[in-house]
Amino acid sequence: MELEQTLAKYFGYTTFRPGQKEVIEAIFEEKDVIALLPTGMGKSLCYQLPGYILQKPVLIVSPLLSLMQDQVEELKRFGEKRVVALNSFLTVSEKRYVLHFLEQYRFIFTSPEMLLQQQVQDKLSQMQLGLIVVDEAHCISQWGFDFRPDYLRIGQWFSQVNRPPVLALSATATNKVVNDIRDTLSLDTPFEFLYNVDRPNIHLGRVVFEDKADKVHWILQHVKETAGPGILYMSSRKRAEQYSEALIQAGIRTAAYHAGYGAEDRQFIQQQFIDGELDWIVATNAFGMGINKPDIRQVIHETMPANVENYMQELGRAGRDGQPALAILLYSDGDEELAKFVVTGDLPTAGHVDRYQELLNQQVHPSQMLKNGELSETAFRVLDYWLQQETMEQVKVRLNHLALEKYRAVDKMYKMTQTKDCIRKQLVGYFGQKLLKKPENCCENCGIHYDEINKVRLKEEKKIEMIPWESRLKQLLLGC
Amino acid sequence: MFHQILLQIFQKLNNERTISAAYHVLRGKRSGQTIQDIGLFQLHNYFGLLPKLPRKTFDEAVSTFLQYSWLIMQESGHYSMKKLGLQRADQTSDFLFDGWHYRGNEHVFFARFSLIVQSLSYQSAGVRTFSPISRDTAIQSWVRTFLVEHNYQDGHIQQRLLEECERVLAVLPLSEANKQLVLYRLSGHSLPGWTWQQLASERKETVLDCQLAFIELLHTLLNEVHQTNDYPLLGEVAEGLRVKALLTDSAQQTAHLYEQGYSIEQIVQIRKLKQSTIEDHLVELAMNEPNFSIGPFVSYEEAEKVWQASKHYQTKKLKTLHEVVEGMSYFQLRLVLAKGEV
Ligand SMILES: [Zn+2]
Numbered sequence: 001m002e003l004e005q006t007l008a009k010y011f012g013y014t015t016f017r018p019g020q021k022e023v024i025e026a027i028f029e030e031k032d033v034i035a036l037l038p039t040g041m042g043k044s045l046c047y048q049l050p051g052y053i054l055q056k057p058v059l060i061v062s063p064l065l066s067l068m069q070d071q072v073e074e075l076k077r078f079g080e081k082r083v084v085a086l087n088s089f090l091t092v093s094e095k096r097y098v099l100h101f102l103e104q105y106r107f108i109f110t111s112p113e114m115l116l117q118q119q120v121q122d123k124l125s126q127m128q129l130g131l132i133v134v135d136e137a138h139c140i141s142q143w144g145f146d147f148r149p150d151y152l153r154i155g156q157w158f159s160q161v162n163r164p165p166v167l168a169l170s171a172t173a174t175n176k177v178v179n180d181i182r183d184t185l186s187l188d189t190p191f192e193f194l195y196n197v198d199r200p201n202i203h204l205g206r207v208v209f210e211d212k213a214d215k216v217h218w219i220l221q222h223v224k225e226t227a228g229p230g231i232l233y234m235s236s237r238k239r240a241e242q243y244s245e246a247l248i249q250a251g252i253r254t255a256a257y258h259a260g261y262g263a264e265d266r267q268f269i270q271q272q273f274i275d276g277e278l279d280w281i282v283a284t285n286a287f288g289m290g291i292n293k294p295d296i297r298q299v300i301h302e303t304m305p306a307n308v309e310n311y312m313q314e315l316g317r318a319g320r321d322g323q324p325a326l327a328i329l330l331y332s333d334g335d336e337e338l339a340k341f342v343v344t345g346d347l348p349t350a351g352h353v354d355r356y357q358e359l360l361n362q363q364v365h366p367s368q369m370l371k372n373g374e375l376s377e378t379a380f381r382v383l384d385y386w387l388q389q390e391t392m393e394q395v396k397v398r399l400n401h402l403a404l405e406k407y408r409a410v411d412k413m414y415k416m417t418q419t420k421d422c423i424r425k426q427l428v429g430y431f432g433q434k435l436l437k438k439p440e441n442c443c444e445n446c447g448i449h450y451d452e453i454n455k456v457r458l459k460e461e462k463k464i465e466m467i468p469w470e471s472r473l474k475q476l477l478l479g480c
Numbered sequence: 481m482f483h484q485i486l487l488q489i490f491q492k493l494n495n496e497r498t499i500s501a502a503y504h505v506l507r508g509k510r511s512g513q514t515i516q517d518i519g520l521f522q523l524h525n526y527f528g529l530l531p532k533l534p535r536k537t538f539d540e541a542v543s544t545f546l547q548y549s550w551l552i553m554q555e556s557g558h559y560s561m562k563k564l565g566l567q568r569a570d571q572t573s574d575f576l577f578d579g580w581h582y583r584g585n586e587h588v589f590f591a592r593f594s595l596i597v598q599s600l601s602y603q604s605a606g607v608r609t610f611s612p613i614s615r616d617t618a619i620q621s622w623v624r625t626f627l628v629e630h631n632y633q634d635g636h637i638q639q640r641l642l643e644e645c646e647r648v649l650a651v652l653p654l655s656e657a658n659k660q661l662v663l664y665r666l667s668g669h670s671l672p673g674w675t676w677q678q679l680a681s682e683r684k685e686t687v688l689d690c691q692l693a694f695i696e697l698l699h700t701l702l703n704e705v706h707q708t709n710d711y712p713l714l715g716e717v718a719e720g721l722r723v724k725a726l727l728t729d730s731a732q733q734t735a736h737l738y739e740q741g742y743s744i745e746q747i748v749q750i751r752k753l754k755q756s757t758i759e760d761h762l763v764e765l766a767m768n769e770p771n772f773s774i775g776p777f778v779s780y781e782e783a784e785k786v787w788q789a790s791k792h793y794q795t796k797k798l799k800t801l802h803e804v805v806e807g808m809s810y811f812q813l814r815l816v817l818a819k820g821e822v
Contacts, residue, residue, distance in 0.1 A: 069615055077609035089617075248681075255675065264594075264665070264673065267613060271672035466682060469649060469659040476597050476668040477642045479604040 003049070010052050011078060017042045019193050024049055026191040027131060027165055034137070034168045034181055035193045038316050043169055044071055047133045048078075051106050054130030056164070060109045061154060062135040065089070068109045071135075075107055082106035086114055103127050112150035121157065129164050134185060137168035138309075141180035149385030155184040166190075172309040175432045197312065197431045201319045203453050204423045204443035205328035212332050219243065219302065219330070224250055227455040228279035230298035233314055235342060237284055239302070244282040253463060257283040277464050279457075288314060294321035297455070300328045303335045304417055306343045307409035308430045311416070324441075326453050331417040336410055343406040346376050348383040350396045356387055422446050481689040484572040485526060486541055490551060490561055491569040492521045496797050498557035503538050506530045508583055510728050512760035519767035519818050520796050524580035529695060530688075531584055537688065576654070578699040585721040586698035591616060592717050594666050595623045600638050601668025613667055626716065637713070644711045652700050657683065658693045665694065734761035759811045766818040774815045782808060786816040 003024060007013050016024075023035045023046045037043045051058045062068040068085050075083045082105045084098055102108060102123055114120055134140070140151040158166065168181050168190075182190060209215045219232070234240040237258040244256035255269045255278050272278045274293050281287060285305065299318045305311045311329070319325030352375055356366045366387075370380045382402075386395045412430065419426050423443040428435045441448045467475075474480060489502045497517065504514040508528020518527055545551050550565030561569070591614045602610045612620060630637045649659050661683070667673035676687045683690060705714045706722050737747045744762070748755050765772050774783070782805075789804050790796060801813050 073611060073615075255678070261675065261677075263615065264613060265675040265677070267611065268667060268673040268675050271667060275670055275672055277672060466660060466664065469656065469663045470646065472660070472663040472666075472671075473642060473645055473649075475671055476601050476663070476666055477604065477638045477645075479601065479669070 002053070006049055006052055007045075010049070011045065017045075019195050020045055020049075023167070023191075023193050026193075027167060028053070030165050032166045032168075032185075032187040032190040033193065034170075034178060034187065034190050036170050036173055036178070037193070037195050038171050038313070043171070044074065046169065047131060047167055048075065048107070050131055056128050056130030057103060057105055058107050058131045058133060059124070059129050060107065060133040060135055061112055061115060062109055063112060063139045063151065064136065065111065067136070068111065072107075072109055080106065084108055086110040086120070088113065099123050112154055115157065116150060116153055131164055132158075132166045134166060134168045134181075136170060137181045137185075138170040138173045138177050140168075140184045141173075141177040149381055152184060152385070155186060159186045172313050172431075174309070174430065194431075194433070197433050198424065198428050198435060199316060199319065200437070200439040201322055202315060202325045202327050203439075203441045203448055204315075204427070205326055205448055205450065206417065206423065206444040207328060207330050208417070209330065209332040215302070215330055215332050219300070220246060220250060222300075222328075223247055223252055223280060223457075225457055227297060227457045229273065229276070229293065229296050230280050230300065231287065231296060231314075231317060232280055232282045233287075233299065233301045233305070234282060234284055235303050235338065240282045240284055243302070247280060247282065251463075252280060253278050254280040254282060257281050257287045259284070259286040285310060285314065288317050291317070292320075293317075295323070296320070296325065297323075298326045298328070300330065302330055304329065304331060304339050304410075304413050306339055306406070306413070308413050308416065308427065311413060312427060312431075324453050326450070329417060335417070336414040339410045339413070340407055343410060344403050346379055347403055347406070348375055348379040348399055350399065352379070352383055353387070353392050353395055353399070356383060357392055420445055481575075481692045482686070483541055483544070485529070485575065485577075485692065486538075487545070487550065487565065487569040488572055488575075489523060489526055490545075490559065491566065492523055493517070494521065494796070495558070495560040496795065499542055499553070499559050500557060503533070503535065506533050506538070508579065512728075512731075512757075512764065515728065515764050516760075516767065516814070516818065518580070525575070525577040527579035528583045529577060529579045529692065575696055576700045577696050578703055581722050582699055582702060583723055585723070586695060586702060588619070589702060589718055589721050590665070590698060591619045592623055592626070595619060596626065596641070596717065597666050598668055599623065599627060600632065600641070601671065603632060603635070604638060605669035607669055610669070613673075630713075641713050644714050648701055648704055648711055648714060652697065652704060654697055654700060658697050661690065661693055662697050728761075728764065730757075731761040731764045734758055735765050738762065738765070759814075763811075763814045763818045766815050772819075774819050777815055778808075778812045782812065783816045783819075786813060790817070 003016075003021065004014070007016065019035065019037050020042055023033055023037075026033045027046075027050050033046075035043070035046055037046070047058055047060060060068075060071070062071065065087060068087060072083055072085045084102075084105045084107070086095070086098055086102075086108060087110060090098060099119065110120070115124075134151075134154070140155070166185055166187060168185060168187065170177075170181070173181070178192070178194075181187070207218065209218065223230070223232070232243060234243060237256075237260050240256045240258050244254050247254040255272065257266065257269050261269075269278070269281065270291055273281055274291075296318045299315045301311070301314070305314060315327035318327055352369070355369060355374065359366045359368055366384065367380070369375060370377060375383070382399075383395070386398055390398070416423060416426060422435070422438065422445055424438065424446075425435045438446060441452060466472075485506075486502060489505060490499075493501055501514070501517055504511070505517065505523050505526050506529055508531050518524055542551075542553075545565065546553060548564065548568075549562055550568055551559045551561045553559050595612055595614045598610065598613050602608070614620060614623075627637075652659070661679060664674040664679060674682075676690055680687045680690045701714075702718050702722065705711045705718050709715070734747055734751065737750060742750065744755065744758055747753075747758050751758070762777075766774055785805050786801060786808070789801055793800055793804065795801070796817055798810055798813055798817075801817075802808070802810060805813070
C-alpha cells in the first residue's frame, strides 16, 4: 500500500483516479508508458508521485511555456521547493545557477528547445534521471495539430542516451498519433493506458441552421432561457467580444475570454467564473487549459472546431462533477469552409518556402520573416525545421500534405455535423474505441429531451455591484 | 483623459515639434532628442506613461483633433494648434502624473502589492493554495521575502497594511471613483478583480482612460509614500522604484568621465563616439543635474542674450535662436536652454 500512503502524504488524496495507479505501477516496473488521460483527470500526478519515490530527478519536457508555469506553480502549492523551470525566461546567470545544481531538483521542467542546447544535454548526460516525461506528446506527431518539430529532435536525443523510462502524456490522440509517439520517441514496447473517451454524463446535442442569422437568434434565446455555468466557444476573438457584448446587454453575466487580454484580466475572468460571479464565458479555444471548474453544465460550439480532437477536449470541460451536462454543436451551411480557411491560415505556403531561400541567398537570417509578421510563429517553426532537413521541393510537397491533412481533419469534424448515426458512437469510434452502452438522452440522433437536462435559468442572478474602496480594502485584507 | 493629456502635450510642445514627438514622450523613448524635449518643454510628468501605446491609437486621437479643428498638420509632420484646440487644452484638468520619476515602475509596485494582498487574503481565509496573480519570479521571490520578514503567519501584518492603505488613500487628492478603481484591480480569496473591460464599461469610459486613471493614482500614492516617512510597509514595497539617476546609461558614462576632468575631445576618443553624441549627453546632464555648470562652455552674458531672445521671439526653436543670437553654436544654445533661466 506504499503508493496510497505516498499519495496521502504528499497530495492529501486517499484514492487514485482512473488510470493513475496503472500508469505509476508500470513506471516502477521500468516500462515506457503512453498514457492518454483527459485534462482535469490528474494527468500530472502520474509523474508527480513517482518523483517522491524515485530518488532521482524527474525531467518533464513540456511544449507550452504557460502550461509549464502552471505545473510548476501547482507543485509549489503542494509545498514542493525542489522544482525548477529551465526555460528561455531565465537570465543567463539564473540559467547557469540552475544548471549547476540541476541534480538537486526533484522536478525539472524544460522545453524541447532548451533540451536541444548542448550545455543542457551535456549536463543531463552526466546525471542519473529517474523518469523522463514528455507532456502533450501529441505535439510529436506530424499528423497532430500542434506539431512541434523540436519534439522530433528529442526522439533523436533519446536514442543516444542511456535513458530511464519515458512517460508520454497526452489528452487526446488517435491511433495514428499514438503510433507516431511510439516510433518517434523510440519507445520500447510501451505500456499503453487509454482512458475511455466516452463521457456518458455529457449529452450531445446538435442544431443545424439554414441561415446564419437564425444561429445568432438561437444562441441569444438559448442562453437567456437555460441555466449555466457554460462556455460558448467561438471561432474568433472578434466574435467572442461581439457575442459577449450582446449577452451582457441582455442582462446575462458574461465575459469574453481570448489570448488578446492581459494575464491578470484572464485570471480575473477565470476566477469570476469559478466563484460563480459569471454564468457564461464566450471564448476562443484559448480558454480551458488548466481551468478547473467541475460544475460546468453546458458547452456550446458556435461553429465547428478544426478537428474532432479539439471538439472532444473542449466539450469534455463540461460535467466534470459527473452530473448531467450538455454539449451542443451548432452548424450552418458553409461552416466547414470557414474552418478550412482558419486551419490553413496558420500553415506556411510554397511562397514562404521561396522567400526563406531568397533571404538565405541574401545572407539574411530567415527569422526576419517572423519579425516582419509574414507568417505565424508556429508556421515559421515548421518551415525552419523542414528546410534544414530537406530540399525546397520536398518541403513544398510536405506542406501540401499537411494542408490536405488539415482539410481531412475538418472533413471528419464536418461528418459529425452531418451524421444521422449516433453521434456518440461516431466520436468514440474516431478514437478507435467501441461504445459499449448508450446513456439516456444520448445524442441528437438517438433523441434528447433537452428539458430533462437543462435547468431553467433563474432570473434573480444578481449582477455584482462595486462597493466603496474602504470596504473592498477591508474585505481583501481581513476577509470581512 | 487620453485626449486631454495629448492636448496638454501638444500645447506645451508649442508647435515646435512634429506630432511624433508627443508619441515618443508618452512611450518614454530614451533618445537624446526626446529627453531634451522633456526638459525644454517641461513634459516630465507625461514621460513614459504608456510604453506600449500603439501608434494606431495615437494616430486615431490625432485625426480626431484634426476633425475637430483643434490643430492642423503640415506636410513636414509639424502641427499647429488652432484657437479652438488651445481653448480646449486650457479647459483640461491638471493631472498628477509623475512619469519622469517612475517610468513604468508603478507597475512593479502594483505587482508586488497585488501579490501581497492576494497572499494575505488567502491567509486570512485559511486557504493555503492559490494561483499567484503575478507569474514573474522576481516579483514572487520579492514578495515571499517581504512576507516572511514580517512574520505574516502571525496575522498582524494585515491590520497594519490596512491601516496604512486607508491613511494614504484618504489623503490623496483624487476622486473616490479612482481609488475604487485601483482596489478592483486587486484580487483575493473569493474576491476576483475586475478586468479593464469590465471597469471601463462600469465607469463609462475607454479602457485606456481607466488605465491612465490607475497610473495617475499610483504615481500620486508613490510620491506621498516617498515624500513622507509615514508609511513603513508601503515604503518598503515602493523601495527602489523611484528613479534617481535621471540620465540614460550612455549619458551616465559620459558624465562620469566629464566629472573626472576629461574634455569633450578626450571623451570622444575614449568612448569612440561622435562629438555630437557626447554633446547630447552633456545637454542631458545640464538638464538633469542641478550642480552641473555650463560655465566652461558659455559665458553668463551669452546665456542672458539667449534667454532674452527666447522670450522676445516666444520660441525655443534652435534655428530661430541661432539666427538672432550671433556667434553661438547649436551646442551652446542647447546648453543654455537645457539649463533654463537661473
Ligand atoms: Zn446517440
